[in-house]
Amino acid sequence: MRRPTVVQPMEPVSPMRWSRYPINTMKDTPAEAELVSHRLMLRAGLIRRLAAGIYTWTTLGLLTLRKVEAIVREEMDRAGAFEVLMPAVQPAELWQESGRWGEYGPELLRLQDRHERDFVIGPTHEEVITDFVRRDLQSYRQLPVNFYQIQTKFRDEIRPRFGVMRGREFIMKDAYSFHLDEASMAAGYAAMRDAYTRMFTRMGLDFRAVRADSGAIGGSASEEFQVLADSGEDAIVFSDGDAYAANLEMAEAVAPAAPRAAPAAALERVATPQVRTIAALTAFLNVPAAQCAKTLLVEAADGGVVALVLRGDHELNAVKAQKLAAVASPLRLASAEAVLAASGAEPGFVGPVGLKCPVIADRSAVVMADFTCGANAHDTHLTGVNWGRDLPEPQVADIRNVVEGDASPTGTGRLSIMRGIEVGHIFQLGRKYSEAMNCAVLDEAGRSTTLLMGCYGIGVTRVVAAAIEQNHDDRGIIWPEPIAPFQVVLVPINPAKSQRVRETADRLYDEFTRAGIEVLLDDRDARPGAKFAVAELLGIPHRIVVGDRGLDAGKLEYRHRRATESEELAVDDALAFIRSRLAPR
RNA sequence: CGGGGUGUAGCUCAGCCUGGUAGAGCACUACGUUCGGGACGUAGGAGUCGCAGGUUCAAAUCCUGUCACCCCGACCA
Numbered sequence: 001m002r003r004p005t006v007v008q009p010m011e012p013v014s015p016m017r018w019s020r021y022p023i024n025t026m027k028d029t030p031a032e033a034e035l036v037s038h039r040l041m042l043r044a045g046l047i048r049r050l051a052a053g054i055y056t057w058t059t060l061g062l063l064t065l066r067k068v069e070a071i072v073r074e075e076m077d078r079a080g081a082f083e084v085l086m087p088a089v090q091p092a093e094l095w096q097e098s099g100r101w102g103e104y105g106p107e108l109l110r111l112q113d114r115h116e117r118d119f120v121i122g123p124t125h126e127e128v129i130t131d132f133v134r135r136d137l138q139s140y141r142q143l144p145v146n147f148y149q150i151q152t153k154f155r156d157e158i159r160p161r162f163g164v165m166r167g168r169e170f171i172m173k174d175a176y177s178f179h180l181d182e183a184s185m186a187a188g189y190a191a192m193r194d195a196y197t198r199m200f201t202r203m204g205l206d207f208r209a210v211r212a213d214s215g216a217i218g219g220s221a222s223e224e225f226q227v228l229a230d231s232g233e234d235a236i237v238f239s240d241g242d243a244y245a246a247n248l249e250m251a252e253a254v255a256p257a258a259p260r261a262a263p264a265a266a267l268e269r270v271a272t273p274q275v276r277t278i279a280a281l282t283a284f285l286n287v288p289a290a291q292c293a294k295t296l297l298v299e300a301a302d303g304g305v306v307a308l309v310l311r312g313d314h315e316l317n318a319v320k321a322q323k324l325a326a327v328a329s330p331l332r333l334a335s336a337e338a339v340l341a342a343s344g345a346e347p348g349f350v351g352p353v354g355l356k357c358p359v360i361a362d363r364s365a366v367v368m369a370d371f372t373c374g375a376n377a378h379d380t381h382l383t384g385v386n387w388g389r390d391l392p393e394p395q396v397a398d399i400r401n402v403v404e405g406d407a408s409p410t411g412t413g414r415l416s417i418m419r420g421i422e423v424g425h426i427f428q429l430g431r432k433y434s435e436a437m438n439c440a441v442l443d444e445a446g447r448s449t450t451l452l453m454g455c456y457g458i459g460v461t462r463v464v465a466a467a468i469e470q471n472h473d474d475r476g477i478i479w480p481e482p483i484a485p486f487q488v489v490l491v492p493i494n495p496a497k498s499q500r501v502r503e504t505a506d507r508l509y510d511e512f513t514r515a516g517i518e519v520l521l522d523d524r525d526a527r528p529g530a531k532f533a534v535a536e537l538l539g540i541p542h543r544i545v546v547g548d549r550g551l552d553a554g555k556l557e558y559r560h561r562r563a564t565e566s567e568e569l570a571v572d573d574a575l576a577f578i579r580s581r582l583a584p585r
Numbered sequence: 586c587g588g589g590g591u592g593u594a595g596c597u598c599a600g601c602c603u604g605g606u607a608g609a610g611c612a613c614u615a616c617g618u619u620c621g622g623g624a625c626g627u628a629g630g631a632g633u634c635g636c637a638g639g640u641u642c643a644a645a646u647c648c649u650g651u652c653a654c655c656c657c658g659a660c661c662a
Contacts (some may be wrong), residue, residue, distance in 0.1 A: 026595095027596085028598090049654090106586095123661095161656085425661085532622050
């Protein structure tokens with residue numbers, strides 16, 4: 001028996017016979033891939049890299065990508081949003097009008113046309129949609145309205161990495177809603193929150209909605225949808241006492257319950273040669289880090305410097321710090337020269353005592369008593385320092401990252417920290433863009449009213465990577481069924497040798513296909529082990545093996561991708577059996 | 586952008602130190618043997634050694650420059 005010969009072009013072929021389907025898997029992992037999802041996407045042949053952060057989606061990869069898109073589209077439509085498709089290339093004028101031409105920075109890919117007119121490749125579409133709406137909507141009667149698109153974006157990331165997880169070119173679903181008043185904006189936001197919850201639930205992902213910083217996009221209320229995965233780039237914070245969940249950037253660190261103790265020690269100067277870090281200090285003086293003050297000098301909004309004081313075992317939260325009026329945004333550490341000028345010492349020996357600049361202490365730092373800190377002199381620290389006695393009471397703010405075990409800001413429970421992958425982000429934007437771009441309609445009373453906006457993003461390509469990050473084992477991908485490229489893989493054993501096997505597999509394939517089940521028939525003349533290994537790499541949820549061994553008893557073998565054992569089923573029951581195992585769609 | 590590293594066949598890499606015929610495994614093609622967990626044999630196709638300059642009788646190898654990519658830190662769907 002020969003291998004399946006190449007089918008002539010005129011001959012109708014069924015698209016899902018493996019021998020005719022473009023699947024290209026790899027045994028070796030390309031050296032560039034660090035993250036599991038990136039490795040598996042390359043090995044399974046879902047994506048191929050063209051340049052840094054720029055990928056081709058293969059036929060196989062597209063099957064999953066399109067399924068994710070379809071779920072997103074269905075839920076957006078269900079929520080009453082209307083699909084549009086905006087240009088990827090946008091004129092600079094719109095960005096100048098909104099002010100972001102100057103604000104956005106190098107992440108915005110700018111280009112010129114032949115007439116030397118400036119354009120950008122859209123990293124997001126607030127400007128374009130606002131322009132569209134201000135031209136097309138004239139009456140409050142047309143509100144509220146929500147437009148969305150599923151489209152390719154480009155962000156010239158500082159460091160693209162992890163394959164499609166943090167690519168420069170990526171597919172995003174972005175939606176923008178327009179409202180006459182706050183209540184309507186809040187309702188539109190809530191509707192999107194529900195839609196997102198439905199989508200990610202349908203996709204079979206373990207995710208959480210968490211409070212977030214609204215960052216560069218601007219606006220007020222904002223939540224991120226985070227897929228839980230140890231490899232996630234974001235730290236997310238949960239309370240064990242209630243539903244509180246927030247991005248670490250946003251999670252409030254509450255003031256300690258216990259008041260500051262009365263001073264018990266005298267202020268002393270101690271020589272601490274070469275002791276520049278909290279770790280070195282705790283070792284050298286044998287004091288706990290929580291008893292030390294960490295003083296960071298950062299650039300001030302007025303051009304000078306500001307001292308930020310934290311407990312030695314805590315970390316500065318840059319997002320919180322740069323929101324303080326006195327602190328320059330974005331946050332930058334003061335230069336070594338500026339540190340010397342303000343403190344009289346080099347970094348490592350700075351402390352809040354006698355500093356010639358404003359001092360802002362964290363809520364946890366201000367309740368310390370008898371603490372240790374830099375003396376603002378070379379190779380010297382102070383011990384037994386007390387606020388109020390040895391230095392003025394500082395301004396107090398929440399400027400640190402919460403840590404595991406902190407009290408929840410809601411007052412109930414303790415905080416724990418997990419890792420997440422941000423796959424969605426929803427914002428109430430308010431009038432940031434509509435005001436800058438004069439997007440208004442006439443209200444009931446005939447008054448011109450600037451619209452309120454919400455915007456809602458989903459990283460469609462990132463969702464695929466996140467799903468793999470959360471669903472894999474050492475053999476490969478384990479797709480959640482709703483986004484699997486195929487629901488079923490049919491594996492005939494030695495079909496070239498057994499006509500019975502071949503015919504049974506063909507018949508099941510036709511039967512399943514007619515029933516609307518997405519089935520891939522592995523009709524290659526490969527060894528069984530190779531077929532199993534590749535099917536597992538691809539992560540197809542349901543596998544049916546057709547072999548002479550089973551057919552002698554009229555049986556097939558079924559195995560779910562997550563199962564470790566196969567089960568038998570009668571050939572004649574195959575369709576009914578598979579239907580019973582498929583998730584309702 | 587700062588720090589570290591890598592560019593040799595589609596993929597993983599050896600060769601470079603010590604200059605002299607460009608290699609292995611996987612993948613691919615043909616044939617044969619094999620056939621329930623990524624088989625084996627034989628034969629074959631496939632590489633401007635990232636690019637440019639220099640040194641040299643001779644450069645994948647040494648030197649200079651340049652580009653690309655990867656990893657670690659500040660941004661985001």
